[in-house]
Amino acid sequence: MAEDLPKAEEFLANIDYKVPDTAWMDTPAEIRKGMYCYASNPKSVEYLGLPNARKWNPLDDDWQLPENWQEIIHNGFKERLERFRSVKVFMDICVRCGACADKCHFYIGTGDPKNMPVLRAELLRSVYRNDFTKIGKLLGRAAGARKMTLDVLKEWWYYLFQCTECRRCSVFCPYGIDTAEITIMGRELLNLIGLNIDWIATPVANCFRTGNHLGIQPHAFKDMLDFFVEDIEEVTGVELEPSFNRKGADILFITPSGDVFADPGTYTCMGYMMLFHYLKEKYGFDITWSTYASEGGNFGFFTSHETMKRLNAKMYAEAKRLGVKWILGGECGHMWRVIHQYMDTMNGPADFLEEPVSPITGTKFENAKSTKMVHIAEFTADLIKHNKLELDPRRNDHLKVTYHDSCNTARGMGMFDEPRYVINNVVNHFYEMPANTIREQTFCCGSGSGLNAGENMELRMAGGLPRANAVRSVHEKHGVNMLACVCAVDRAALPPLMEYWVPEVDVTGLHELVANALIVPGENERTTDLRGEDLPETEDDADE
Amino acid sequence: MNFKYLYSLILVIALFLIAYAGVEMAGMQFVFGILVPYAAVVIFLWGFISKILCWANSAVPFRIPTTAGQQKSLDWIRQNKIDNPSTTIGVVVRMALEILTFRSLFRNTKMALHKGAKLIYSWEIWLWVGALAFHWAFFTTVTRHLRFFTDPVPFPITLLEKADSFFQVGLPLVFQSGIVLLAALLFLFLRRLLEPQVRYISLAADYFPLFLLIGIALSGILMRYFIKTDVVAAKELAMGLVTFQPCIPETVGSIFYIHLFLVSTLLAYFPFSKLMHFGGVFLSPTRNQANNTRMQRHVNPWNYPVNTHTYEEYEDEFREKMIDAGLPVDKE
Numbered sequence: 007m008a009e010d011l012p013k014a015e016e017f018l019a020n021i022d023y024k025v026p027d028t029a030w031m032d033t034p035a036e037i038r039k040g041m042y043c044y045a046s047n048p049k050s051v052e053y054l055g056l057p058n059a060r061k062w063n064p065l066d067d068d069w070q071l072p073e074n075w076q077e078i079i080h081n082g083f084k085e086r087l088e089r090f091r092s093v094k095v096f097m098d099i100c101v102r103c104g105a106c107a108d109k110c111h112f113y114i115g116t117g118d119p120k121n122m123p124v125l126r127a128e129l130l131r132s133v134y135r136n137d138f139t140k141i142g143k144l145l146g147r148a149a150g151a152r153k154m155t156l157d158v159l160k161e162w163w164y165y166l167f168q169c170t171e172c173r174r175c176s177v178f179c180p181y182g183i184d185t186a187e188i189t190i191m192g193r194e195l196l197n198l199i200g201l202n203i204d205w206i207a208t209p210v211a212n213c214f215r216t217g218n219h220l221g222i223q224p225h226a227f228k229d230m231l232d233f234f235v236e237d238i239e240e241v242t243g244v245e246l247e248p249s250f251n252r253k254g255a256d257i258l259f260i261t262p263s264g265d266v267f268a269d270p271g272t273y274t275c276m277g278y279m280m281l282f283h284y285l286k287e288k289y290g291f292d293i294t295w296s297t298y299a300s301e302g303g304n305f306g307f308f309t310s311h312e313t314m315k316r317l318n319a320k321m322y323a324e325a326k327r328l329g330v331k332w333i334l335g336g337e338c339g340h341m342w343r344v345i346h347q348y349m350d351t352m353n354g355p356a357d358f359l360e361e362p363v364s365p366i367t368g369t370k371f372e373n374a375k376s377t378k379m380v381h382i383a384e385f386t387a388d389l390i391k392h393n394k395l396e397l398d399p400r401r402n403d404h405l406k407v408t409y410h411d412s413c414n415t416a417r418g419m420g421m422f423d424e425p426r427y428v429i430n431n432v433v434n435h436f437y438e439m440p441a442n443t444i445r446e447q448t449f450c451c452g453s454g455s456g457l458n459a460g461e462n463m464e465l466r467m468a469g470g471l472p473r474a475n476a477v478r479s480v481h482e483k484h485g486v487n488m489l490a491c492v493c494a495v496d497r498a499a500l501p502p503l504m505e506y507w508v509p510e511v512d513v514t515g516l517h518e519l520v521a522n523a524l525i526v527p528g529e530n531e532r533t534t535d536l537r538g539e540d541l542p543e544t545e546d547d548a549d550e
Numbered sequence: 551m552n553f554k555y556l557y558s559l560i561l562v563i564a565l566f567l568i569a570y571a572g573v574e575m576a577g578m579q580f581v582f583g584i585l586v587p588y589a590a591v592v593i594f595l596w597g598f599i600s601k602i603l604c605w606a607n608s609a610v611p612f613r614i615p616t617t618a619g620q621q622k623s624l625d626w627i628r629q630n631k632i633d634n635p636s637t638t639i640g641v642v643v644r645m646a647l648e649i650l651t652f653r654s655l656f657r658n659t660k661m662a663l664h665k666g667a668k669l670i671y672s673w674e675i676w677l678w679v680g681a682l683a684f685h686w687a688f689f690t691t692v693t694r695h696l697r698f699f700t701d702p703v704p705f706p707i708t709l710l711e712k713a714d715s716f717f718q719v720g721l722p723l724v725f726q727s728g729i730v731l732l733a734a735l736l737f738l739f740l741r742r743l744l745e746p747q748v749r750y751i752s753l754a755a756d757y758f759p760l761f762l763l764i765g766i767a768l769s770g771i772l773m774r775y776f777i778k779t780d781v782v783a784a785k786e787l788a789m790g791l792v793t794f795q796p797c798i799p800e801t802v803g804s805i806f807y808i809h810l811f812l813v814s815t816l817l818a819y820f821p822f823s824k825l826m827h828f829g830g831v832f833l834s835p836t837r838n839q840a841n842n843t844r845m846q847r848h849v850n851p852w853n854y855p856v857n858t859h860t861y862e863e864y865e866d867e868f869r870e871k872m873i874d875a876g877l878p879v880d881k882e
């Protein structure tokens with residue numbers, strides 16, 4: 007963890023919601039260490055063929071922009087106003103009522119007024135008024151318009167990378183103005199002149215080349231899953247045989263590569279593998295992994311719509327090549343926003359696939375009949391509902407669990423009850439966080455949309471504060487010690503967040519909990535959970 | 551310091567005085583009673599329609615509703631059909647509730663850092679109350695005004711008048727909507743001025759419509775209850791305008807021209823300002839679309855082909871390694 011962070015109490019004491027004395031237009035952004043991510047590596051930018059690859063540093067005065075950068079931004083803006091009604095309408099209709107202001111986790115955690123969604127949007131809106139509206143041209147600043155200058159550009163960059171595109175603001179806005187949409191557009195404009203951050207650009211380049219953000223090459227990907235096979239054998243005594251790139255399999259499975267790479271995501275990955283093995287043994291379930299489409303996540307989404315489409319194309323391409331019937335997707339947040347709201351539109355129609363049907367229960371996934379991709383929480387909930395899984399939730403009795411709705415599956419999809427149903431069937435002690443912090447009002451982990459780097463730890467701890475604070479409240483009230491989630495970025499971002507704000511609480515994926523409870527055919531009696539931690543004494547006389 | 555509201559206030563007072571001076575000193579009844587209102591209506595209609603067309607001309611490439619409730623998925627999981635609609639009917643209900651009851655604003659909360667350690671979010675209903683009161687009072691007032699533009703006055707409008715002055719004893723009838731309108735506007739203004747965060751985000755363009763509306767409401771109330779105007783004559787002028795036989799009755803007082811001038815300003819200003827949220831709320835893509843993207847493909851009119859990294863290119867780069875690891879390959 008970042009060494010230069012103050013103690014948690016000090017951090018809290020330093021949050022100041024007082025507004026500055028100077029008007030926001032007269033308060034230039036000061037790019038501060040700990041709050042921003044490093045500039046993109048020129049090699050990654052070049053590999054993707056994106057504009058203005060060069061080495062640059064946000065702290066330098068000179069950002070080495072193309073000579074006509076103002077023109078590029080202006081034209082890019084114009085083009086996007088025509089392509090996206092959302093942007094045009096959102097530029098025009100905000101009444102600055104302020105209902106969104108204190109809904110943003112970054113505002114709550116920093117007190118910086120430019121982190122109020124409305125002001126974040128005004129950063130762009132002010133330039134929009136100047137460039138594209140009559141009244142803005144006529145009245146200038148009196149109408150809230152201002153010219154695009156280098157200072158304004160730097161302000162854009164700084165604050166557009168302090169928004170995790172979580173959409174919480176849009177739930178409260180009386181017109182549904184979605185500042186995430188404005189951030190998406192703003193970042194797209196910034197990319198036109200080469201102003202990306204490396205934590206996004208390099209994973210994107212990796213993903214383009216190797217199929218996943220982490221740059222894991224095919225043989226290494228297989229190796230990693232083989233390690234898990236060994237680990238699982240140690241815990242359960244059962245030997246698994248995951249299959250890769252196999253033509254003719256029924257179903258293709260795609261999950262974020264983070265699950266393959268780092269704890270505690272790895273346990274979730276083992277969870278998937280055990281579930282698939284269970285289903286294969288019992289019901290002849292037939293699924294394959296892919297090394298080419300080995301990334302569910304899509305950092306292209308945080309770059310531009312075009313880049314998102316370029317990365318996402320692999321999913322359907324691979325499903326087609328392998329000749330599977332449909333696709334099953336792992337636990338991830340933004341991955342699911344992309345699949346749910348964009349994939350079919352961008353890269354469909356997937357007419358070479360079949361409407362998804364669970365081969366085990368016969369359930370038709372009507373809600374996925376066009377996109378042909380099912381979320382694993384939907385899939386597993388259906389299995390449990392049909393009594394197809396043999397479960398012993400007592401093996402999770404050492405855990406007091408709460409559940410974090412990931413922003414994207416919450417507000418960009420609406421998946422709330424499926425994961426809760428699964429949790430309630432595999433865990434005996436489940437407690438909800440306060441109502442204003444869950445479901446559609448869920449708070450972001452503070453590190454979404456490509457901001458989970460190491461160098462911006464202060465920003466992440468600030469953005470994650472509301473989430474952590476809600477976890478703390480159930481920790482104190484019910485002794486919660488495990489935070490469950492369905493998102494790979496969460497599994498990477500929440501552990502340091504918990505370590506900082508609520509060190510007593512650990513983080514898990516949904517399918518790790520499932521796998522702990524799942525009684526796999528032929529397994530030895532388990533003495534530890536997947537993490538190798540001793541299981542509580544299970545009482546033989548079921549006393550409930 | 552923050553003088554934005556002062557500029558707006560001065561501007562509205564100036565408008566007030568212009569109309570007064572124009573009529574009282576320069577005798578420009580014709581300008582303020584006929585030319586300006588016609589011009590304002592033309593600008594309003596032209597501006598409003600072109601703005602809507604301008605929005606409508608932009609594509610809706612993706613279906614991106616904000617989902618604020620349980621999605622439709624498995625049969626036994628109860629969908630929230632309003633906050634996460636998957637059908638047109640659901641969308642219509644969601645939109646109707648947004649437009650008629652400001653449902654999203656109703657959710658509003660206020661955050662506070664309690665004792666410097668615990669974040670608390672409490673329900674904050676006053677903005678919703680003030681906003682809803684203002685809009686409905688405004689709507690009632692505008693509708694009531696139709697009696698000046700119709701002859702005979704249609705029954706629903708007479709009925710509305712009756713309802714609006716329900717608690718009345720004695721004369722003249724006091725319309726509750728006028729009082730509520732003014733009170734709500736004052737509340738919205740004070741909130742803007744006194745709440746530091748809201749003041750910080752406010753532009754001059756946020757104060758101006760408030761003052762203008764307050765000016766309209768005040769001049770209307772003055773005219774009705776204090777500086778009596780010849781109502782019959784006012785109706786004559788209004789009827790003249792709508793029947794395109796404009797006339798200037800002698801007995802209309804200058805307070806009426808002030809009222810009319812402020813309304814004209816509002817109309818002309820409307821299409822170029824944030825007041826266009828009136829039209830925009832109907833077109834907001836996060837609210838007016840169904841969440842059924844996985845069920846029904848949404849077509850992007852400008853979807854263009856992009857450069858991707860194909861499986862062949864991938865295998866070409868990693869073939870050796872794949873074969874060594876025992877992974878299947880297409881080309882040996």
Ligand code: HEM
Binds near residue numbers: 652756831
């Ligand atoms: C479908 C129609 C409309 C809807 C759904 C609507 C909704 C809203 C909402 C939710 C607000 C935010 C709350 C607030 O700040 O008070 C608002 C603000 C406002 N609306 Fe409307 N509105 C509509 C039509 C109009 C019209 C026709 C006017 C005409 C003058 C108007 C004038 C205003 C003003 C001045 C504000 C800002 C109040 C402030 O400064 O706090 N609205 N509207």
Ligand code: SF4
Binds near residue numbers: 103178179180183
């Ligand atoms: S809630 Fe909506 S209208 Fe109100 S300030 Fe925020 S973005 Fe603007």
Ligand code: SF4
Binds near residue numbers: 168173174175176185
């Ligand atoms: S999308 Fe989320 S992070 Fe971005 S402004 Fe809105 S609330 Fe804040």
